[in-house]
Amino acid sequence: MSITILLIIVICVASYIAWQKPAIQENLLFHPYSVKHKSQYYRFITGGFVHSGWLHLFFNMFTLYFFGQFLEVRFYYMFGGNHFAYLLLLFLIGVIVSDIPTYAKYKDAAHYRSLGASGGVASVVFSSIMFEPANPLCLYGIICIPGFILGPLFLIYSYYQGKRMADNINHDAHFYGALFGIAFSLFIDPSVLGRFVDQVLSYRFQF
Numbered sequence: 001m002s003i004t005i006l007l008i009i010v011i012c013v014a015s016y017i018a019w020q021k022p023a024i025q026e027n028l029l030f031h032p033y034s035v036k037h038k039s040q041y042y043r044f045i046t047g048g049f050v051h052s053g054w055l056h057l058f059f060n061m062f063t064l065y066f067f068g069q070f071l072e073v074r075f076y077y078m079f080g081g082n083h084f085a086y087l088l089l090l091f092l093i094g095v096i097v098s099d100i101p102t103y104a105k106y107k108d109a110a111h112y113r114s115l116g117a118s119g120g121v122a123s124v125v126f127s128s129i130m131f132e133p134a135n136p137l138c139l140y141g142i143i144c145i146p147g148f149i150l151g152p153l154f155l156i157y158s159y160y161q162g163k164r165m166a167d168n169i170n171h172d173a174h175f176y177g178a179l180f181g182i183a184f185s186l187f188i189d190p191s192v193l194g195r196f197v198d199q200v201l202s203y204r205f206q207f
Contacts, residue, residue, distance in 0.1 A: 003084040004068030007091060008061050011117055014049040015057050025050050029115040030099050036107040044103075048095035048117045060117045064091075067121075067128045074131055078189065087124075090184050094123025098177035102170060114170045119177030126151060126181030130192050134203050148200050154178065 018025035030047025034040045051057040068087060075083035098119025106112040128135070133148035145153075155178055162171035185192050 002069065002072060003087050004065060004072055007068070007088070008064060011049050011051075012057065012061065014046075015051040018050040019053075025115070029113050030102070031113050032103045032106040033108065033110045033112065035103060044096045044099055045092065047099065047115050048092075048120050050115045051117070052115060056116055060121050064117065064121050064124060067124045070128050070132070071124060074128075086188060090123055090127055090181065091117075091120040093184070094177045094180050095120040097180040098122065098173040101172045101176050105172070114173065116170070116173075118170065119173035119180075122174045122177030123181035123184065126178040127185045130182055130185035130196055133196050133199050146203060148196075148203070151178070 014028070018028060028043070028046040028050045030043050031040070035043055051060065068091075071087055071090070072083055075086045079086055095117065099114070102114055125137075129137075129147035129151045133151075134146050136144035137147050137150045138144040155175060158171045158175035158178070161167070161169070162175055
């Protein structure tokens with residue numbers, strides 16, 4: 001089975017169970033205060049497997065499905081049968097790394113909570129942009145923009161919104177998850193940077 005599909009199944013099941021039993025969700029979501037004061041480090045992982053509702057879950061899993069499937073094929077050609085391990089590491093470490101800045105900011109804030117796979121999903125999306133920067137990313141299936149353009153715009157937006165802290169979205173997780181996806185791609189294939197630049201420079205806009 002595709003590791004992307006397996007991840008989606010596990011995340012959907014975990015989220016659904018957590019919705020039925022709020023105590024389970026409370027024990028799994030990312031709560032920096034509990035990490036620091038109760039040593040509940042497992043929350044760095046489990047927080048990425050529960051979601052606030054169907055819409056939150058759908059958008060994350062919809063995105064993970066398409067970009068995860070793309071990377072599975074890419075990693076298969078690069079690493080053969082070990083391709084699933086690379087995608088799993090990208091996602092799981094992305095979930096952890098994306099929450100480290102949040103932990104640093106809110107480790108003494110008992111009220112703060114965060115949940116969702118967005119950090120890991122952002123890692124997957126930006127890794128795919130590194131390998132195929134000219135591929136269009138479509139906003140709501142309507143407006144399609146090449147990844148090398150939409151990616152930086154997303155980073156700027158996430159950074160700005162993370163500083164404002166004007167809503168209940170963990171924009172820092174999106175921002176740092178995306179940066180990890182870029183770093184992971186460079187680590188496993190340093191030549192990807194040269195190919196990225198070549199594809200961007202040779203890109204021709206279609207009007």
